[in-house]
Amino acid sequence: MPNPRPRTRRDARAGAGAAGREQLLSRSLQSAEHCLGARDFGTAYAHYLLVLSLAPELKDDVKETFQYTLFRWAEELDALNRIPDLLGCYEQALELFPDDEVICNSMGEHLFRMGFRDEAAGYFRKAVKLNPDFNDAKENFHRVANWLVERWHFIMLNDTKRNRVYDAAIQKAVRAGSKSVLDIGAGTGILSMFAKRAGAHLVYACELSKTMYELAWDVVAANKMEAGIKLLHMKSLDLEIPKHIPERVSLVVTETVDAGLFGEGIVESLIHAWEHLLLQPKTKGEDDNCEQYGKVIPASAIVFGMAVECAEIRRHHRVGVKDIAGIHLPESIKFQSPTCSSGGAEEAVEPYTTEKMSQIPGGYLPLTACFEIMKVDFNNLQELKNLATKSPHTLDVPVVEEGVLDAVVVWFVLQLDEEHSLSTSPSEETCWEQAVYPVQTLADYQVKTGDRVAMEASCQDCYLRIQSVRVLRLDHEMEVVKHFSKSEDLLPLGTEAELCSALANLQTSRAHAAQQTCVLEPTEMALLNDSAYHEGFKRAMSKVLSSLTPEKLGDPQRPGSEMSAAGQSNTEESTPEPLYVLDVSEGFSILPIIAGALGQVKPYSSVEKDQHRLTLDLISEANHFPKETLEFWLRHVDDEAAVLQRPRSDRLWSIIILDVIEPSGLIQQEIMEKAAISRCLLQSGGKIFPQYVLMFGMLVESQTLVEESAVQGSERTLGLNIAPFINQFQVPVRVFLDLSSLPCKPLSQPVELLRLDLMTPYLNTPEREVKVRICRSGCVTAVPFWFHMHLDDDVALDTSQEASRWKQAAVVLAHPVPVEVGQELVLRVQHHKSNVSITVKQ
Structure with missing residues (x-):
């Protein structure tokens, strides 16, 4: 070795x-x-x-x-x-x-x-x-x-008519000589590809969103146009020549329009484009060689309006009750939604909401004929500049139908060129919703034939504003009700009666200024209008509090007072410790005041906004509660996340109120974690509200839900390959639905899908299978769902009720399932954190 x-x-x-x-x-x-x-x-x-x-x-x-x-x-x-x-x-x-x-x-x-x-x-x-x-x-x-990737991208790309009209207008312009094109707000790049396919030599497309910019890159490459379309990740207002574009272009295409036409900044972007990026516009006497002058698609727009009665809009923007579960709302408090309170150009709040009026629950009643509000020429630079600085102009429209004045609904006709146009009217099948201007603070909303509805329209801050809405009565009485502009005192007044009426109303307006204005979100306003909600809570809270200390409740004026054997009051010696109620529901809530009216109760509110706290204090005072009755819990905790803790070191809560369902129709995030903490903070016999929640659903066929959730192939996008790329951003659950007006065909009866128990969590399972029998043949495309929130076994709140503040949601199936009457499907329902997923097992 x-x-x-x-x-x-x-x-x-x-x-x-x-x-x-x-x-x-x-x-x-x-x-x-x-x-x-x-x-x-x-x-x-x-x-x-x-x-x-x-x-x-x-x-x-x-x-x-x-x-x-x-x-x-x-x-x-x-x-x-x-x-x-x-x-x-x-x-x-x-x-x-x-x-x-x-x-x-x-x-x-x-x-x-x-x-x-x-x-x-x-x-x-x-x-x-x-x-x-x-x-x-x-x-x-x-x-x-x-x-x-907002959901309207899917709806817009599925709108075949909209795509065809834009394609036709762009083809016409390019073939007439507009060979250099700038697409402002490119999105997926569909308008840029229309231009390139029509024969444009140079196409530039700017997109601010990083996600949409990257998506457009993929789409343009997939359609083999990357050599002819230059994508720019920036705002059009930042584009410079020759830094980003070598020379001025002959055509700008854009669809930066929202339901109120101007809300996405089209006026500002086109002013900049005309001044810095576009060739000069054609003037009279010049020949038709398009390459020598600049133009914009869309060329112009006409804005229309209509006054309407609509209960659904009313309940989200006006408080229609004076007493809620025994609590009086004082006249000194004026509730308004943000659309009414946004009176200055410096405020970011949009002056309107949006609705698909053709699908609004309960429908609507036109009170006036359709009227023109304004025109705008996107090919006239001076007109665009004037639009942003022009003083409000007055409109005066006759009432043609008796009813309640709830809103002014606005839409527009987009004239792409002399030949091609698109309308966003409620009567049109279109991807656009309509702009809704709720009417608030009128003394009387009832109108009748012969009355006139007057208002002011402007675009001073690049938002279309409909303001100073008032009713001119047959006897010339005039109500001046909204003071959004400084020019309202200069309104043209004719008769002496009108002048006197206006003076009286100005005095009223000064009185109103001293009142407390409380701004509530539309969902908060709808909740305040929901009497069944508050009555349900009152009954359920009363039962819990009575079971804990029955002898202490029933006399809110003298809580806890008892008489001794000698007939003398021993209030000081025998005043019991109050029961503690904590409301940690989201937003504005008067439930703590309702709890405080039930007797020896110390309610705590977790409202965050100062104006909401002041409003609750004023309501308490108006209902003769001692000032110290209501506590604002966030003042007592350094960390908002620590809001669930003991009221005192030696005390526990009798009732904790949690928000379990979001207004969108989904389960609140981390609700089970909040419930677990809450259970540890309840005194013996105390309760969480709601104690448990049942989720219900049914099978439906709804092409509307399918088209709002994903782009359907390439036919709707005129042969362009867009669907596989944008559909990466589709989500399985659609929210903010109104099942009462959703276009769909029910294929089954409602069934219970899930139970969430906040008091006894061992009853919950993260997954279950539910058998559903088909009662109508069709093709299952979605499973809408809603909730019954059980405050106890007797009191439940249904989130699908017409009067509730909640919307509903739906799981949209990745692949439709054909079914026949009598067939049984098995739904696999999974609950993970705040998410619910539903899959079909055949």
């Missing part, structure tokens, strides 16, 4: 190095574990980075502990607002674990909270691609997808 090779000095150094490396690894691992035990996550994270850089082969062994350390350290950095350090830690982690879906998802969550939605979406998408069954990442991606 040969002698072994003599050990060299290099071998000795290598052996010593290996031993030193092992020793350093061992010490670093021990230090990391010690720091974790001491909750020193930053130092632990640094030790793990050293370990993984020295020994990458240990990645699988320390992966879970490293993730935990990273996430806890990131939370601390976030709390300290050390954002660059936080992002740096995640970048280091992703270099070590580039295919870790958990780290990708967590990075996306931090970015989303910081407002970087585009970047967050990229990480969520990567996490889903790495693990398609990772529910947290799927839910996050669906949530951010709604922000990044």
Whole structure:
């Protein structure tokens, strides 16, 4: 046997190095574990980075502990607002674990909270691609997808008529000589591709959204037009010649119009385009060589309006009750929605809401004929400039139908050129909704034939504003009710009676100014109008509070007073400890005041806005409650997240009111976690409201839901391949639905799909299968769902009721399922955190 090779000095150094490396690894691992035990996550994270850089082969062994350390350290950095350090830690982690879906998802969550939605979406998408069954990442991606690619993109791309008319107008302009084109607000790039397909030599497309810009790149490349379309990720207002575009273009195409026409900034962008990006417009006497002058598609627009009666609009924008479950609303408080309160150009609130009037629940009644509000020529620079500075002009429209004046509904006709136009009228099948201007603060909303509705229209801040709405009566009485502009005192007044009436109303307006105005969101307004909701809570709270201390309730004027044997009051000696009620429902709520009226109760409200607190104080005072009856809980906690805690160190809550369902129709995020904390804070016999929730659903066939959820092939987009790319952002659940007016064919009876029990969580299951019998043949495309919120076994609130503030939601199936009468389908219902998924098993 040969002698072994003599050990060299290099071998000795290598052996010593290996031993030193092992020793350093061992010490670093021990230090990391010690720091974790001491909750020193930053130092632990640094030790793990050293370990993984020295020994990458240990990645699988320390992966879970490293993730935990990273996430806890990131939370601390976030709390300290050390954002660059936080992002740096995640970048280091992703270099070590580039295919870790958990780290990708967590990075996306931090970015989303910081407002970087585009970047967050990229990480969520990567996490889903790495693990398609990772529910947290799927839910996050669906949530951010709604922000990044709004649902109207799908509806618009499915609007064949809209696409054909735009295509025809662009073809006509390009073939007439407009060979250089700028597409402002390109979206998916469909208008740019129309222009290129028509023969344009140069096409530039600008898009501000990073997600839509990247999507347009994919779409343009898939349609083999990337060589002829230059995409620019920027606002058109920032475009410069020759920095971004070599020379002025001959045609601008755009569809930056919303329901109120001007809300997406078309006026501002076209003023800039005419001044800096477009060739000069054609003047009279010039020949028809289009290449020598500039033009815009759309060429012009006419805005129309109509006064309507609509109960659905009314209940979301006017409080129609004076007493709610025994609580009086004082006249000194005026409730308004944000559309009424947005009176200045500096305010970002849109002066209108939007509705698909043809599908609004309960329908609407036209009170006036259709009337013209204004015209705008997008090919006239001076007219565009004047539009933004012109004083409001007065409109005076006769009433043709008796009814209640609830709103002015507005739409427009978009004239793309002399030949092609699009209307957004309620009577048209169109992808657009209509702009709705709710009428508020009138003394009398009833109108009759012969009356006139007067208003002012303007576009001073690039929003179409309909303001100073008033009713001119047959006897010339005039109500001046909205004071959005400084020019309202200069309204043309004819007769002496009108002058006197106006003076009287100006005096009334000054009195109104001293009143408390409380601005509520439309869903908050609808909730205040929901008497069944408040009566239900009153009954349920009364039962719980009576069961806890029956002798203490029933006399709110003298809570807790008792008579001694000698007939003398022993109030001071025998005043009992009050029962504590906490309302942590979202937004404005008068439930704490209703609770306070039930006797010896100390209610706590978690409203956040100062004006809402002042309003609740005024309501309490008007109902003769002592000032200290109502407490505002957020004043007592340093951290809003700690709102669920004891009312006092030695006391527990008797009732905790939680918001379980969002107005959109979905389950509130983290509601089960809030319920778990709440259960620990209840006194014996105390309750969470609602105690449990039942989810109901049914099978329907609805082409509307299908078209609003995904682009349907290439036929609707005139042969352009767009669907596979934008459909990556489709979400399985549609929200803010009105089942009462949704165009659909029911294929089954409603069935119970899920139970969420907030008081007895062992009754909950994350997954269940439900058999559904088909009662009508068709093709199942969606499963709409809603909830019954049980305050107790006797009192339940139905979120599908017409008077409720809640909308409904629907799971839209990826693939329609044909069914026949008598057939049974099995639905697999899964509940994960706040998300519900439904799949069909045949």
